[in-house]
Amino acid sequence: MLERLKKYCDTFGPSGMEDEIRRNIIADIDGYCEYETDKIGNLICFKRGKNPRSNKLVLCAHMDEVGVMVDYVTPEGLLHFGTIGGIESKDLCGKYMVLGEQQIPAVIGSKAIHNQKPEERGVCPPVNQLYMDIGANDKADAVKYADIGDCAVFRPNFKYENGYVTSKAVDDRFGCAALVEIIRGEIEYDTYFAFTVAEEVGSRGAQTAAYRLGADYAIICEATAAGEEGITPPHMSPCTLGEGAVISVKDGGTIYDREFTATAVETAKENGIKYQIKRLATGSNDSRMFQVALTGAKVVALSAPTRYIHSPACVCKEEDMDSVVKLLKALTDRSYE
Secondary structure: OHHHHHHHHOOOOEOOOOHHHHHHHHHHHEOOEEEEEOOOOOEEEEEOOOEOOOOOEEEEEEOOEOEEEEEEEOOOOOEEEEEEOOOOHHHOOOOEEEEOOOOEEEEEEOOOHHHOOHHHOOOOOOHHHOEEEOOOOOHHHHOOOOOOOOEEEEOOOOEEEOOEEEEOOHHHHHHHHHHHHHHHOOOOEOEEEEEEOOHHHOOHHHHHHHHHHOOOEEEEEEEEEOOOOOOOOHHHOOOOOOOOEEEOOEOOOOEOOHHHHHHHHHHHHHOOOOEEEOOOOOOOOOHHHHHHOOOOOEEEEEEEEEEOOOOOOEEEEHHHHHHHHHHHHHHHOOOOO
16 A cells, blocks of 8 residues: 555645545446546545445545645745645744655745744744745746745645654545555445545535435544654643554544544454544544534544644554554444445
């Protein structure tokens, strides 16, 4: 799966511009399932299993990544921007970026230390004081390559070493790669899959997909924030690298179905799959949309613990990702009568 994960992580695809990642996923699932793209860009798939399923199960992962959008071009040819999704200025300042699907090289800059006032030193500047530099001579030169509304993401930088992956966009290209693994294999029961858009700006794609599919059960496959050992106090650490698949009981958008959560734990134990319970209710994901759509659905989230999430250097462990995929497969093969 690592090769596919690299391809997906390196793909350009901020919220609202998921076309390239969707094309890559379609190339990998073509011939393994039925699929179509809805009006807002969700990729909806159906894979026939060995048996029909009386209750509808949907597996979901989002295609988009965090990024920035240009909102002003200065006379000097610098690009000011706003964020797409949750990114702090400390994770942007001084970082390499790529602009648009053409992946025009850019760097995010701010006032150099030599030009700062004493009170400005050691203080992370807010986003509205940062800018992207694409090497333009002036505004007329800059707008040949970029203008208001154009988007950028962190530069592709996937690396695998000693059992660890470091990359931008692990959230949620990992989930996409995991769902593709299930689609490309054999499954026991008919199952739906939703690769959604715009999760990072409010799970907008999932809202449409959830209403369309009317799931009885939904499993959301994600990457979730792990504690940075030595930095994050233990009681503020949601989960830990190396401790297996993360099963959520609560987050910022969902209180998970206790019966379905218990089934996930039971399934992990039955199959000898390493797992951990998410200890802190941080963030939210597409689960909340499936939980409240139409007559509601039982939901559970399976996640890979990831350090430095929403940064250019997300870090996760291969064995944790493997545990998520194994548990996802085992849960997919249950009948849910």
